Amino acid sequence: MCVLLLALAACDSNDEVPDPNRDTVAPQITITSPIADDTYLAIGLVIIRATATDGEGIKEMRLFLEDRAGKRIPIDVQDDGREITAKERNINQVIQPGVAASGLYKLVVEAEDHYQNVSSRSVEINLITEDLAQLNFYTAFTTTGWFELADGNQDDLNLSDFNLAFYTILNRNSWDYNIEPDFVNTFGMDFGGHLQLWTTLDTNKNEYLEYSEFEQGMEDLNFFERWDIDKNELISENELTDGVGALWDENNDKEVTADEFKEKIMKYFLP
Ligand SMILES: [Ca+2]
Ligand SMILES: [Ca+2]
Ligand SMILES: [Ca+2]
Ligand SMILES: [Ca+2]
Structure with missing residues (x-):
């Protein structure tokens, strides 16, 4: 009986007396x-x-x-x-x-x-929430969030991050390493009018795109060097936007219209 009373008392006092070790500092x-x-x-x-x-x-x-x-x-x-x-x-x-x-x-x-x-x-x-077609190309491109994802918040892309970002574009199912030849060919056409880009990239003709083949292909396409206007061996978001814009400006009037960019931004730079 005594034991039971003591236990109850201990329980009560626990509720009423503040724990001196209690943490009162918020994270x-x-x-x-x-x-x-x-x-x-x-x-x-x-x-x-x-x-x-x-x-x-x-x-x-x-x-x-x-x-x-x-x-x-x-x-x-x-x-x-x-x-x-x-x-x-x-x-x-x-x-x-x-x-x-x-x-x-x-x-x-x-x-x-x-x-x-x-x-x-x-x-x-x-x-x-505007439709992409309501935005100018620069706004549409930079507000996708793609660049921040690609650069890991480092502000600029070095060559290896740049290549990895484009590899991620081509490798649409991130859970496998299988890159579809048709998609590579479409990418080739959309990024500079390259016919049958897959055949050019798959140099060992095993119908599979090794990363080394992809890196060589990117070097041949010369995007990085061409887009790096200030030659600091980094691609800024502005340089990327200008570089892509120049490729997508189909009528060469130095403007990228919604007709020219909308479908392609969706295809390559939005999830
Ligand atoms: Ca705390
Ligand atoms: Ca291959
Ligand atoms: Ca640069
Ligand atoms: Ca144009």
Whole structure:
């Protein structure tokens, strides 16, 4: 009987007396992508990179897209593979915002520790839902989010990132290494009018595109060197846009019209 009373008393006092070890400090959050005020197509890609740290461990990270009225759309956070007690957790994922209306949105990151301390940080981005045909080529191209994905937020593409980004364009099913000859031929026509590009690339004629063949083919196409206007051996987003634009300007009037770019942007630079 006495034991039972003691147990009850211990239980009561546990509820009433604050735990001196209780963690009262909320996690700290840093968002490195997207950059505030960047503009993206609603049907394009937005990379989200955020880190939360907490002296006692992070229980959960949450992600929302919030419109101007404060309405929140939750976004599934991909597990970063760390222990639930980890003192640092990360968000590193690509989303397609898919909102219905253009405007300023907040990307909100929340982190909660094991003592219900919650902190929140946000970054504002512009999302545009216009049909691609309503945009000029530069805006349409740069707001796809493709370049940020390709450059890993490094601002410019070096030769190996550049090649990898174009390999990813050609390798449409990222889960295999199978590149379709027909798609390569279409790409060849769309990027400079090259007939039967596949035959040129598959030099050992095994009907398979080895990466070395692809690299040699890219060197022969000479995009990187030609587009690198300032010759710093890096391709900036402007250089890429100008380079692609020059190839797609079918009537050579130095303008890329929606008719010239719309279908191709969808095919090569949007998911
Ligand atoms: Ca804490
Ligand atoms: Ca081959
Ligand atoms: Ca350059
Ligand atoms: Ca034109």
